[in-house]
Amino acid sequence: MxxxxxxxxxxxxxxxxxxxxxxxxxxxxxxxxxxxxxxxFLMPDMDKAVNRLNRAMGSKEKILVFGDYDVDGTTSVALVYKYLQNFYSNIEYYIPTRYDEGYGISIRTIDEAAASGVK
Incomplete structure (x- = not known):
């Protein structure tokens, strides 16, 4: 080089x-x-994800941005959350704790999100 x-x-x-x-x-x-x-849009099903997000915003649904506790997970959550905040206010984020919840999305997290009104 x-x-x-x-x-x-x-x-x-x-x-x-x-x-x-x-x-x-x-x-x-x-x-x-x-x-x-x-x-x-080269990622599989990106069109479905965008359509679902647009539908949620159009219906004024609560949106939860979920990410992992590692560097790329927290950075991604921050970027997506801050971007969506420019257009939408009914949005929250969630980053699980490493030791209590482990890595990745869990049934517990899904249940808690649903209980708080996230679809």
Whole structure:
């Protein structure tokens, strides 16, 4: 990698571990833009999720944004929650506790959400 990253072996090594092997890929990694994002509708059933979310907002349903306690889970919850807050107010978030609830969504969490009015 003949660039400013080549002068820093630890960064170069991390980039290569991520599958980034060219200067162009490194530039895209460090300077992301919306035009380089993957189309979220390539994910299976994304259209169903968007339609359900729109229906919930149109019906003024309570929406719960659920995420895990790990870094990507909490970051995702914060991003989705803050984004939806721009358009909708009947929204809450929930991040389970690691030691009491474990990893992932549980029947207990679903039952508690339903009891509070989340569909």
């Amino acid at each position: 003949a660039s400013r990253y080549a002068n820093c072996p630890p960064i170069s090594e991390l980039l290569v571990q991520r599958g980034i092997s060219s200067v162009e890929e490194a530039e895209r990694f460090f300077h992301p833009s919306l035009k380089n994002m993957h189309d979220p």
